[in-house]
Amino acid sequence: MTPEDATALVAECLRPIAPEADLSTAAGGAVLADELDLDSMDLVSLYQALHERTGLELPERDYGELATLDGLVSYLTERTA
């Protein structure tokens, strides 16, 4: 999966959770939850959607790496290579 694919996948999985979220204006290094006003329930929904689409486990111990858009994209890019 290329970084572009990963970004598109994140955007797609976010749409039902935060329809008004615009990833193109989000700072890649910022914490996604703060940037998009997501709470922990929303994040669970996002991780679940990504899990279903990629088959990745996204274990809790990796949540730190998944907190920013950049982190999420590089995580997905590396693990699905």
Add this chain to the structure above:
Amino acid sequence: MGEFRMPSLGADMEQGTLVEWRVAPGDSVRRGDIVAVVDTDKATIDVEVFESGVVQELLVEPGATVPVGTPLARIGTGAAPAAAEPVVAEPVVAEPVVAAVAEPVVAAVAAPAPAPGPVPEAPARAASAARHHASVVLSPLVRHLAEELGVDTARVEGTGPGGRVTRDDVVRAATAPATSAPRHRATPRARRLASELGVDAESLPGGGTDGTVRAADVPGTPPAAPPPTPPPTPAPAPGGPAPQVDRGAAMARTMERAWREIPHFRVALEIDLEPMFEWLGRLNEGRPPAERVLPAAVLLGAVARAAAAVPGLNGWWRDGAFVESDTVDVGVVVALRDGLLVPTLAEADRRGPEDLMAALAGLVDRARRGSLRSGDLTPASITVTNLGDQGVDEVDGIVHPPQVALVGFGRIAPRPVAAADGTSVVVHRTVRATLSADHRVTDGRRASRFLRSVDTHLSRPDPPTPT
């Protein structure tokens, strides 16, 4: 034969508006089925029925606002009667549903209401209407709607039996001038409010930019063009209280009362969550994200078990005395995009972490979709607010009367704590818990015991063995 009554969906609820029936006469219902949708001044609620049977008759029509306890429908064991028998004295043939079901409301309101209802003037108004227009009998519902919409019913041609003015007639009269006017865009909220009133939102004059119809434009605002029927009755004052419910105002009243009446005090405790994370990590290992238990659910459960273990904070201040609740029903503050709701998670002290997590997720989801059930609004005995996701360290909360205690949690964050040896510092994930309480009922000693009990349940968690 049983009666399905307007439920009490909160300690301060006096009346509710029937928005929609989900059943019809003749339908079989089972305990727990959603049979109606009711609007309180706080939320729109799916109401469950508490007995099984067959719907015999619907007594109240959508749009009617009635006191808590008013019979809404009759539920029996047999089949529904072939035809509804309206409680009207005059001969009525094939009366439209509107008039047929509206009349029993008069009876229900005029009879001694089981709950204090602020509608004693309704029959009087109906009677006075009857005096002025002997041939036109108006149900309080229709009259009320006419007032809201600024329609003079004396000038409306009734299409009901005997020239009766029906609800539809009133709505038609109110929206008549707009049908030839350009249609306006309406916000989703305005459309919903309007449809509850039986009005086409897009036919209303909009007060927003580009003439968009906003929620504030929906109720009762007379059309901008010369109204077809100048209202002889006092129309709702511009800017005055809208007939539609204002959820923000309800919360404002509750908070105002809390601040005025409750002598608040607060105790706080920083709780080390590493022990919780240890067992929670094991519990969540290998599960897909959606099946993992979040710390928020564990914190909630710890509060509930503390409420059961330390008496004196789980209940209500009533008539100058504290009444302890038999069950621990936790009010959960849920943030919405435009305000908040506080649905109830019943018997939270008896649920294990997975059960709590599922219940909490369901509650939050229903609150955000605006489809809470009546069971979600049983009166809470204590409330929890969790601002952890908002990134603040602590909450100095306000108790929700008539409750006497509110527990607040800030964010879970790595913080320096003294190590067990007492001579060095380590970094652990901790949360700051606060308890706001009513000093008429309790004191600092008991409040401190309560928070230490929350700590105990979190620090030495004994999650119930999976069943």
